[in-house]
Amino acid sequence: xxxxxxxxxxxxxxxxxxxxxxxxxxxxxxxxxxxxxxxxxxxxxxxxxxxxxxxxxxxxxxxxxxxxxxxxxxxxxxxxxxxxxxxxxxxxxxxxxxxxxxxxxxxx
Amino acid sequence: xxxxxxxxxxxxxxxxxxxxxxxxxxxxxxxxxxxxxxxxxxxxxxxxxxxxxxxxxxxxxxxxxxxxxxxxxxxxxxxxxxxxxxxxxxxxxxxxxxxxxxxxxxxxxxxxxxxxxxxx
Numbered sequence: 001x002x003x004x005x006x007x008x009x010x011x012x013x014x015x016x017x018x019x020x021x022x023x024x025x026x027x028x029x030x031x032x033x034x035x036x037x038x039x040x041x042x043x044x045x046x047x048x049x050x051x052x053x054x055x056x057x058x059x060x061x062x063x064x065x066x067x068x069x070x071x072x073x074x075x076x077x078x079x080x081x082x083x084x085x086x087x088x089x090x091x092x093x094x095x096x097x098x099x100x101x102x103x104x105x106x107x108x
Numbered sequence: 109x110x111x112x113x114x115x116x117x118x119x120x121x122x123x124x125x126x127x128x129x130x131x132x133x134x135x136x137x138x139x140x141x142x143x144x145x146x147x148x149x150x151x152x153x154x155x156x157x158x159x160x161x162x163x164x165x166x167x168x169x170x171x172x173x174x175x176x177x178x179x180x181x182x183x184x185x186x187x188x189x190x191x192x193x194x195x196x197x198x199x200x201x202x203x204x205x206x207x208x209x210x211x212x213x214x215x216x217x218x219x220x221x222x223x224x225x226x227x228x
Contacts, residue, residue: 001170032213034214036153038153043203043205043218043219043220043221044145044153044203044205044218045218046214046215046216049211049214049216050211055216056216087152087153089153089214091211091213091214094167094213095155095157095158095167095168095169095170096155096168096169096170096171097143097155097169097213098155099152099153099154099155100152101152102152102153
């Protein structure tokens, strides 16, 4: 099973600033990596798949990069609605699909 | 866009079984896959398994093999997660989610979640 590790656990950023979230895979997953956003009491929302392709309706301020074992989600200019928990997910070698433990993005 | 509506919250005793339903509207049986993902209170996401609605074939995470079944009723576009031998650490919100055939392992439409509480 591929283990996904996200860092940091919590990230404090001011509105309007850039946020950079990291995700590392225990073995290479090529570009088979997705990112989700989850707000309290809600289901996850798909942001990025294929490491860098934005899902339908996702604003351009969200961007993904990386391949192999190291991935990054960047939010270029944080809006109030972006403060949430973010999860990465690998789907290169499944089953099982595996998720990272999440990064909580909070207002500084 | 596919809409997924799940059944209501459940409270079960340890050792019991639970069956969670997920009714899908707008689903394309030949193009979509239905996944099941759970989230324990305050914890991250954990994938349980997937079903191909067209063929009925399933795949599960190894740790749930033998304890979980996923079925479908094609006449009502309803999918069912059956989890047996419940333990306290099965307490979680269970989500169904749809993935398109173009990226079968990446769900992009999610149900509202069903809270399953396992308590003596």
